[in-house]
Structure formats: C-alpha cells, structure tokens
Amino acid sequence: xxxxxxxxxxxxxxxxxxxxxxxxxxxxxxxxxxxxxxxxxxxxxxxxxxxxxxxxxxxxxxxxxxxxxxxxxxxxxxxxxxxxxxxxxxxxxxxxxxxxxxxxxxxxxxxxxxxxxxxxxxxxxxxxxxxxxxxxxxxxxxxxxxxxxxxxxxxxxxxxxxxxxxxxxxxxxxxxxxxxxxxxxxxxxxxxxxxxxxxxxxxxxxxxxxxxxxxxxxxxxxxxxxxxxxxxxxxxxxxxxxxxxxxxxxxxxxxxxxxxxxxxxxxxxxxxxxxxxxxxxxxxxxxxxxxxxxxxxxxxxxx
Amino acid sequence: xxxxxxxxxxxxxxxxxxxxxxxxxxxxxxxxxxxxxxxxxxxxxxxxxxxxxxxxxxxxxxxxxxxxxxxxxxxxxxxxxxxxxxxxxxxxxxxxxxxxxxxxxxxxxxxxxxxxxxxxxxxxxxxxxxxxxxxxxxxxxxxxxxxxxxxxxxxxxxxxxxxxxxxxxxxxxxxxxxxxxxxxxxxxxxxxxxxxxxxxxxxxxxxxxxxxxxxxxxxxxxxxxxxxxxxxxxxxxxxxxxxxxxxxxxxxxxxxxxxxxxxxxxxxxxxxxxxxxxxxxxxxxxxxxxxxxxxxxxxxxxx
Numbered sequence: 001x002x003x004x005x006x007x008x009x010x011x012x013x014x015x016x017x018x019x020x021x022x023x024x025x026x027x028x029x030x031x032x033x034x035x036x037x038x039x040x041x042x043x044x045x046x047x048x049x050x051x052x053x054x055x056x057x058x059x060x061x062x063x064x065x066x067x068x069x070x071x072x073x074x075x076x077x078x079x080x081x082x083x084x085x086x087x088x089x090x091x092x093x094x095x096x097x098x099x100x101x102x103x104x105x106x107x108x109x110x111x112x113x114x115x116x117x118x119x120x121x122x123x124x125x126x127x128x129x130x131x132x133x134x135x136x137x138x139x140x141x142x143x144x145x146x147x148x149x150x151x152x153x154x155x156x157x158x159x160x161x162x163x164x165x166x167x168x169x170x171x172x173x174x175x176x177x178x179x180x181x182x183x184x185x186x187x188x189x190x191x192x193x194x195x196x197x198x199x200x201x202x203x204x205x206x207x208x209x210x211x212x213x214x215x216x217x218x219x220x221x222x223x224x225x226x227x228x229x230x231x232x233x234x235x236x237x238x239x240x241x242x243x244x245x246x247x248x249x250x251x252x253x254x255x256x257x258x259x260x261x262x263x264x265x266x267x268x269x270x271x272x273x274x275x276x277x278x279x280x281x282x283x284x285x286x287x288x289x290x291x292x293x294x295x296x297x298x299x300x301x302x303x
Numbered sequence: 304x305x306x307x308x309x310x311x312x313x314x315x316x317x318x319x320x321x322x323x324x325x326x327x328x329x330x331x332x333x334x335x336x337x338x339x340x341x342x343x344x345x346x347x348x349x350x351x352x353x354x355x356x357x358x359x360x361x362x363x364x365x366x367x368x369x370x371x372x373x374x375x376x377x378x379x380x381x382x383x384x385x386x387x388x389x390x391x392x393x394x395x396x397x398x399x400x401x402x403x404x405x406x407x408x409x410x411x412x413x414x415x416x417x418x419x420x421x422x423x424x425x426x427x428x429x430x431x432x433x434x435x436x437x438x439x440x441x442x443x444x445x446x447x448x449x450x451x452x453x454x455x456x457x458x459x460x461x462x463x464x465x466x467x468x469x470x471x472x473x474x475x476x477x478x479x480x481x482x483x484x485x486x487x488x489x490x491x492x493x494x495x496x497x498x499x500x501x502x503x504x505x506x507x508x509x510x511x512x513x514x515x516x517x518x519x520x521x522x523x524x525x526x527x528x529x530x531x532x533x534x535x536x537x538x539x540x541x542x543x544x545x546x547x548x549x550x551x552x553x554x555x556x557x558x559x560x561x562x563x564x565x566x567x568x569x570x571x572x573x574x575x576x577x578x579x580x581x582x583x584x585x586x587x588x589x590x591x592x593x594x595x596x597x598x599x600x601x602x603x604x605x606x
Contacts, residue, residue: 004405006325008325015326016324018324018325018326019322019323019324019325020322020323020325020330021319021321021322022309022311022318022321022322022323022396022418022420023318023321023420023422027323027330027459028337028394028459028461029459029461029462029464029465029492030333030459030460030461030462031461031462031465034331061462061465061466061469062469091331093325102307102422102423102425103423103425104429105425105427107465107468107469108472115325117325117326119326119405120405120406122405122406122408124408140450141450141451142448142450142451143451144447144448144451144452144463145445145447145448145451145484147443147444147445147484148444148445148446148447148448148451148463148484149447149460149462149463149466150466153462155462156330156331156332156333157333157452157460157461157462158331158332158333158334158460159332159333159334159364159452159456159458159460160447160451160452161332162332162334162364162410163364163452163453165410166364166365166410169411181448181450181451181484189332
C-alpha cells in the first residue's frame with residue numbers, strides 16, 4: 001500500500017514517525033531552508049533546477065547538509081519509490097539541527113541535518129479552484145523586504161504570508177497576494193502571480209521566490225509565441241488585467257477570477273490561462289523536463 | 304535529580320521526548336508564538352506580564368490554545384516544580400498544530416496546541432560577557448518591518464536575526480544589532496538595546512519586542528532617579544554613547560563594550576550599566592515581582 005515517507009536522521013520512515021525536537025533552532029528560530037518538487041506519472045519535474053535552488057538556499061544560510069547533491073537526488077528518488085505514489089510532492093529541508101549543548105546556544109556549533117518528505121501530490125489553493133478560479137485578496141499586510149529576509153532563499157518564515165492569509169480569509173477571499181513595502185505586487189503563500197493584458201503576460205520581479213513553475217510558464221509562453229515581461233506591477237495592474245493566475249509546484253497554474261471580491265475580466269478562467277494550464281499538464285503527463293526516480297537510483301543505493 | 308521538563312500533547316515529559324511532526328504548519332510555516340520567562344531562587348519573574356504578552360501574541364495570530372490563562376500559569380509552575388531547578392527559563396508556545404488532513408491544508412482547521420519547556424537558566428549572550436562585555440555589530444541585514452511581521456508578537460521567524468548574527472560573526476562580533484529599513488536601531492537576536500549618554504538612558508522604539516526586562520530597566524531607572532527616553536536612535540547615537548547594554552530575560556543586563564570592533568566609552572562595562580545590573584540581580588534574588596510556583600499550584604492541580 002502506498003504511504004507518505006520521510007527521510008530523517010539518516011533513515012526512511014513513515015511520515016507519522018518524522019519528528020524533530022522542540023529545542024532545535026531548526027524550529028525555535030525557523031532556521032531551515034527548503035524546496036518542494038513534484039513528480040507526475042512517475043517523472044520528477046525539473047529535478048536539477050530544484051537541486052540548484054535548494055543548494056543556493058542552504059548556502060545562503062551557511063548550512064552544510066551532511067549529504068552531497070547526488071545523495072540528495074537519490075534520497076528524493078528513494079522517498080518517491082518507497083512511497084508507491086505516482087504523483088507526489090517532495091519537500092527537502094536543510095536544517096540547522098540541534099545545539100550540541102543547551103547551555104551554549106551557538107548556531108555555528110549545531111549539527112546541520114537533511115530531511116525529506118514525500119506526500120501525495122496536493123493543490124495548495126484547492127483542486128476545485130482549477131475550474132472556479134480563486135478570489136484573490138490584495139492584503140494590507142506586506143511581504144518582508146529582501147534587506148531583512150531574502151524570499152529567494154526558500155524558507156519557513158511565513159508569518160507575513162500567514163497574516164496576509166488570515167486577512168484575506170476575513171475579507172472573504174480564497175488566498176492572499178502580498179505587496180512589497182513600496183506597494184508593488186510580490187507573491188502569496190506558496191505561489192507566484194501572473195497577469196495577462198492585451199495578449200501579453202506579466203509577472204512581478206523583486207523580493208519573491210523564483211518559482212520553478214514560474215520559470216516553466218516563461219518557457220511555455222515562449223513556445224506558444226506569447227510575449228512575457230517581468231516588471232514591477234501595481235495592484236491596479238492586476239485589477240485592470242484581462243486575466244490572471246498563480247503558478248506553484250503544488251497546483252501548477254490556477255486561475256484568478258476575482259480580485260478583492262470583484263470580478264476579474266469576464267469572471268471565468270481566461271483563455272490564455274486555460275491554454276497554459278492545458279499545455280502545462282499535457283507536457284507534465286508526457287514526462288516534460290522529467291527524470292524517473294528509477295534512473296536516479298540506478299547507479300547505486302543511498303549510502 | 305533535576306531535569307529539563309516539557310509540556311506537550313497535554314502531558315509533562317522529559318525534554319528529550321518533546322517532539323513535533325515535521326508536517327505541522329507550526330514548523331513548516333513557523334506558525335507559532337511564544338514567550339520566555341525566568342525563575343530565580345524559586346521565584347517566577349513578572350508572571351502576569353508574561354501571561355498578558357503571551358495572550359496578546361496568540362490572539363494577534365488568531366491562535367486559540369486549548370488552555371485558559373490560569374491553566375497556562377499552572378502548567379508553567381508545574382514545569383518548574385517538576386524540573387527541580389531553582390533558576391530556570393520557561394518557554395511557552397501557542398502552536399497552529401497539525402492539519403486535520405494533509406490534502407486540505409487550511410490553517411483555520413488546525414487543532415491549536417500549547418507547549419511549554421523548562422530548562423536551566425541560560426545566558427543568551429554567554430555568562431562570561433557579564434564581565435567582558437560584548438562586541439556588538441550593527442548589521443547591514445535589516446529587521447523586518449511591522450507592516451510585514453509584527454515583532455511585538457513574539458515569534459520564531461528569526462531569519463533576519465539569524466542572518467544578522469551570521470553577518471556579525473563574520474565581522475568578528477559577539478552578536479548583532481539590526482536596524483529598521485529606515486536605518487534606526489531596533490533589536491538583536493533575543494535582546495533589546497539601551498545606551499547611556501550624559502547620565503540619561505535611551506532605548507529604541509518601533510518594531511521591536513516590548514521586553515519584560517526592558518520594562519524592568521525602565522522601572523529600575525526610575526527608582527534610581529535616572530531619566531529614560533524611548534525614541535528613534537541611530538547607529539551614530541550608539542557609537543557616540545558613554546555606555547550601552549542589552550536587556551533580555553535570558554541574561555538580564557549585559558554590557559556592550561565594543562561596537563563594530565571599536566571600543567565604546569572606556570571599553571569597560573559602564574558605571575550605570577553595572578549599577579543597573581547589580582540592582583537587577585539583587586532584587587531578583589530577593590523575589591522582586593516574583594511568584595512562587597507553589598503558590599500558583601496551591602489552588603488545584605492542572606486538569
């Protein structure tokens with residue numbers, strides 16, 4: 001039977017057994033970076049892109065996981081194989097790890113760790129929103145600026161995003177889109193944002209995660225002959241867009257059909273959004289940019 | 304024998320057994336608020352102040368711990384009593400808790416929890432710094448602004464503080480002092496900051512934790528007839544100060560004797576700093592603003 005699998009303390013275990021001490025700075029300082037990748041029909045999507053980003057994240061925080069990239073690739077593949085799921089999300093985490101001694105709380109002396117967890121593929125905005133679209137609330141709560149926390153270093157410091165989400169729920173929204181302190185659109189809890197105007201695609205740039213699905217949208221748009229532009233975008237740009245959507249590993253492309261409760265465009269998922277979504281999943285089903293976990297594991301087992 | 308004690312999943316356990324699932328948003332979104340209090344010679348310091356701040360923190364994040372404030376007081380006291388330590392730090396945590404179902408990651412449906420942990424009293428800047436003083440680095444990495452994350456809501460989203468700390472270590476410092484995005488002094492990883500100039504005391508105001516020890520310094524200064532002022536302070540204000548110190552639950556008052564590697568004042572802990580430190584510990588030893596855990600427990604046991 002298929003089950004969710006974690007890799008923790010150098011072992012593969014059922015996810016229900018994957019726990020960390022509440023004393024670790026991994027938890028008490030959220031001193032951990034991560035990356036989430038997905039597999040579809042047995043193909044891991046853009047494995048090397050995720051590995052590069054994960055490595056950039058842990059290096060930025062001076063974390064040294066006890067496994068080399070090749071090992072982390074194999075751990076990822078083995079989590080998927082052991083789980084028995086064909087469609088998965090795998091989260092990799094590089095942790096600060098436990099203090100050597102609670103009386104000497106020097107993070108430089110912590111034993112850095114690596115964790116992974118493989119669960120069935122999930123839709124961060126809900127699968128039903130693929131057809132209905134989401135009501136996206138542009139929140140007053142701002143996204144952290146890069147001078148404080150670098151959103152490109154994928155991390156669990158989500159308090160701004162969670163505050164945004166709670167604000168969005170209060171306003172009747174499905175999810176939240178946060179702005180930079182100077183008022184430009186940034187990103188939401190777990191996704192990048194796109195808008196379409198006059199047949200062209202726009203996405204914000206700045207202190208936001210450089211999403212792998214975001215990159216895939218650039219690639220798809222180019223192949224479909226749609227012009228793209230990465231630039232500062234205002235809330236008004238979104239409100240005046242013809243269509244809009246989110247991009248994320250856990251849910252692909254999701255249409256935005258309302259902004260702050262007001263209908264966007266004609267209120268249905270946009271033509272370009274639908275075309276990109278169909279193309280994204282058609283290609284994913286065919287193993288686009290895919291790596292089979294079996295191939296990753298064929299050289300040798302995880303040490 | 305004395306040992307560190309945790310309260311988790313409605314039970315008191317040795318701290319080594321206190322673990323949370325790596326799937327909880329408590330961890331994966333750092334969706335948790337906390338408070339740390341201390342006991343000295345068997346007296347809990349300013350228990351009600353900490354309880355009020357803890358409650359304000361969890362309410363701000365719409366968290367509803369499964370215990371009322373009176374219960375949380377008793378859990379705190381019982382952790383201390385069970386530990387057998389006279390001098391402790393106790394951390395209370397209000398958690399978002401686990402998702403009901405991993406396929407429905409709606410934080411509104413999580414089962415909120417309460418955790419506590421009691422460890423021997425520790426010095427966040429190292430006890431040796433009480434005499435030598437710290438070399439404090441004013442970092443380029445900024446503190447998050449209140450529009451993104453409210454530092455008054457005590458939380459584990461420490462990535463800006465940790466980045467600051469890593470920067471300070473690289474520059475040869477003992478710890479880090481972060482500035483607001485507009486360049487004013489804010490706070491460091493686990494402490495507030497004070498400076499003395501011409502016999503008066505100054506501390507920043509803005510997006511920073513309203514520390515209980517910080518409040519105690521205001522109280523002590525008033526009783527000692529020293530004028531205090533809470534106002535925006537620049538790095539230059541600190542560099543030109545006669546003396547400076549940090550205030551925190553885990554370490555009380557600690558002198559700053561260097562800023563960015565340059566000697567502050569005469570390079571020794573300042574006269575006012577020493578006077579405040581002596582007075583702080585003299586009063587703590589005498590049970591100042593203290594509550595005995597036995598008193599807290601005398602009404603009835605924790606449910």
